[in-house]
Amino acid sequence: MRTELLDFLACPNCESETPFEVQADASRDDGDIISGTLTCRSCQSVYQIRQGIPRFVTLDQDYCANFGFQWQQWRTLQIDRISGHTLSTDRFFADSGWPPNSLQGKVILDAGCGAGRFADVAAANGATVIAVDLSDAIDACKETTSVHSGRVHCLQASLFNLPLRPSALDAIYCMGVIQHTPDPIAVIRCLTIYLKAGGRLAYNFYEEGFWRYLQIIKYTLRLITPHLSVSKNLALSQFLVDLFFPLTRRLAKIPKVRILNHFIPIASVHNSQLSTEDQRSWTLLDTLDWYGARYEKRQHHEDVAAQLRKVGMTAVRSRPGLAWATKPKN
């Protein structure tokens, strides 16, 4: 943890913005605090810094062990800079709608960062990123993004109780996260308080609707799988991918017929930027994501937009799976 982060932190227990008292037990030469504590000067709550990351959650608050596992297991697979593709960069700019040259010098929250595929892109384009995840995926993110000269700050915390100061951030993106929380509407609404006037917000989420009904096998299996251990879900996902990946790969090559892949109970990824082996790994990662997630609460984009308007956001736009808004300038 670097001390520059203190300017953005607030106590998640009492909301005090008085800077935490920092005790550094071990630090790196570049000033990164590896272990120690943060103590709130108002309510005396103590938060641990472990492996360079301030931790604002306890194990019992983490319903995301599956994500912690998957992002550590496939830490670099979706990181463009390491894996030699542009898929995360392409998706980040397509889904945020933000021009690459608009990120320079901005402070941006990656809400539910996973392994940090988008934090890596934002930092590479000049942003300072505060990357937050509930699970120990945050350790994968920290390892991957440490190349960005301290411009990616990693926090283990819940989006429902962020240790951040209101009105402190230039932008927030939250990609593929809200559906995996127990209360997506609460996340949609509460993140807006951390934006400065004029700050921008982008959500990407699972859209509710027609496609869900094609995935009947997936949703039948999901009656059980969120209650299974990560290792059982991994074994199930591996079995399904071994069984169906050769078929989905063939179908993906045939226009019009490839729509059949929606009926097949794996999250198949077939992209010409990826080798066959990497397509299989992405498919296994995404299939485990499907089955292992405790929550999968799809949203209608019109409802997401309506929530953003209700909390006073302006320039609200949405389309299936995406929503954008700006905080009014008063």
Ligand SMILES: C[S@@+](CC[C@H](N)C(=O)[O-])C[C@H]1O[C@@H](n2cnc3c(N)ncnc32)[C@H](O)[C@@H]1O
């Ligand atoms: C499907 S992953 C997406 C990760 C990343 N945004 C991406 O697109 O690669 C969802 C992430 O949301 C995180 N998450 C779920 N609920 C959360 C919460 N309440 N607070 C913070 N992170 C949360 C999970 O731990 C997981 O890493």
Ligand SMILES: [Zn+2]
């Ligand atoms: Zn406090």
